[in-house]
Amino acid sequence: MALEEESLRLGAPGGPEGRATAGSRAGEVWSDRPVRVVVICDSELLTEGLRGMLSRHRDKVDVVGAVPTTSAAEVADLAAEVALVDVDGREDRLQHQVSVLSAVDPPVRVVIFTSNDDERKLFEALRLGVSGYLLESTASRSLADSLVRARNGEPVIDSRIGTRVATQVAAEDGWSSPGAELGLSRREGEVLELLVSGCSNRQIADELVLGPETVKTHLRSIYRKLGVTSRAQAVARAIRHGMSINGQLTRRLTETGAFPISAPERDGAMAEAGPADNADEVTAIES
Numbered sequence: 001m002a003l004e005e006e007s008l009r010l011g012a013p014g015g016p017e018g019r020a021t022a023g024s025r026a027g028e029v030w031s032d033r034p035v036r037v038v039v040i041c042d043s044e045l046l047t048e049g050l051r052g053m054l055s056r057h058r059d060k061v062d063v064v065g066a067v068p069t070t071s072a073a074e075v076a077d078l079a080a081e082v083a084l085v086d087v088d089g090r091e092d093r094l095q096h097q098v099s100v101l102s103a104v105d106p107p108v109r110v111v112i113f114t115s116n117d118d119e120r121k122l123f124e125a126l127r128l129g130v131s132g133y134l135l136e137s138t139a140s141r142s143l144a145d146s147l148v149r150a151r152n153g154e155p156v157i158d159s160r161i162g163t164r165v166a167t168q169v170a171a172e173d174g175w176s177s178p179g180a181e182l183g184l185s186r187r188e189g190e191v192l193e194l195l196v197s198g199c200s201n202r203q204i205a206d207e208l209v210l211g212p213e214t215v216k217t218h219l220r221s222i223y224r225k226l227g228v229t230s231r232a233q234a235v236a237r238a239i240r241h242g243m244s245i246n247g248q249l250t251r252r253l254t255e256t257g258a259f260p261i262s263a264p265e266r267d268g269a270m271a272e273a274g275p276a277d278n279a280d281e282v283t284a285i286e287s
């Protein structure tokens with residue numbers, strides 16, 4: 001079982017360790033006192049290994065007990081705040097364990113400690129409501145810091161599996177927001193997509209639940225990033241880079257009378273849009 005001191009950066013908490021956060025249970029204000037942890041593991045070797053690791057950080061973690069199985073009564077008697085649960089080979093018990101620990105008053109936060117770095121297991125655990133998912137190669141200091149953060153309501157996920165998941169998700173088709181390849185933010189991409197679909201400023205504001213001035217601010221930023229000075233130029237640039245008209249949106253707006261022209265007429269005009277060398281930027285933004 002790997003328990004060696006490997007470096008692991010899980011991200012610094014927003015303030016001193018143990019500081020009160022919005023996640024504190026039942027309105028309790030956490031001080032910098034150690035988090036009370038119960039180890040739930042039926043392996044004596046692993047249990048003693050965890051005790052030894054965490055004993056180096058008594059200023060952060062107080063291991064109040066260790067039990068081989070999840071018992072609401074035992075955990076409640078120990079007044080534990082976080083349960084560090086070993087699930088290797090016993091994943092089928094996790095739902096029951098989370099349910100039992102959630103029923104303790106106040107509920108005990110669950111942090112999984114495992115050698116399984118399969119992201120599917122991470123997702124399953126998060127869906128059940130666990131507060132953390134850490135690998136057994138986690139360094140003792142990072143483990144202690146993570147338990148404090150879990151007590152304070154922060155989700156804690158091993159950075160190695162978290163980074164891999166984020167990379168995989170980012171690589172999936174359709175993940176990039178509209179306009180990302182043009183250097184636009186997600187919101188700017190949404191505004192440009194609506195612009196390409198023929199929406200006025202008011203329609204963009206209504207669709208994205210924004211104020212008119214906010215829409216104008218986004219348009220100015222879009223024009224600057226695209227190097228254009230008009231709506232027609234912005235639309236033409238977006239179409240040349242592969243942004244398509246949102247057919248579902250335009251059909252809905254046409255059916256409700258939001259567009260003064262038919263869908264075919266509007267789509268044709270958009271497709272033929274080209275640079276307008278003498279466009280008035282102010283007029284374009286105010287449209």
